[in-house]
Amino acid sequence: MKRIASSIGEIVRFIVITLIIVIPVRAYVAQPFIVSGVSMVPSFENGEYLIIDELSYLLREPKRGEVVVFRYPKDPSKFFIKRVVGLPGETVSIRGGEVYVKSGSTEEVWNYPDLQTDVPSGNGVYQLGPDQYFVLGDNRSMSLDSRAWGAVDEALIKGRVFVRLYPFNRLGFLPTDKS
DSSP states (O other), X not given: OHXXXXXXXXXXXXXXXXXXXXXXXXXXXXXXXXXXXXXXXTTSOTTOEEEEEOSHHHHSOOOTTOEEEEEETTEEEEEEEEEEEXXXXXXXXXXXXXXXXXXXXXXXXXXXXXXXXXXXXXXXXXXXXXXXXXXXXXXXXXXXXHHHHOOEEGGGEEEEEEEEEESGGGOEESTTOOO
């Protein structure tokens, strides 16, 4: 009888220790994310399994070229994955199929991936506020992104893609960050 009680005690202790470690990590450090859709092809395919780093953006701001997961501004219960193109205070312009980013008096072309970018509506000029980011899908013709609904507030950003776990043949750390 003591052996059974000891075994049950060990199992309970294991479960408690696991919960003490897993819950904080899951809540504040890293989250799993499954890509749904084709907006980030070829960088990320539908069904890929990713781990999102939630800790980095507590210590620093997102950088241009990083791929982030965020709450969709029109429905915060949904999560989207896109690439950061415009940073707070910048102006993003889309003209002639090219994406231009203006920071201060300097304007540069953002060409990753190197493809034509259309504007679904409006004039193609997006002025970002102090805590706003302009995000685009890598598969621009199939992406619902900042061109359609505007900038993403920093508070909606969950984290950046840290690891691609599946499929195994595409396994990698910080996959496809471009600056």
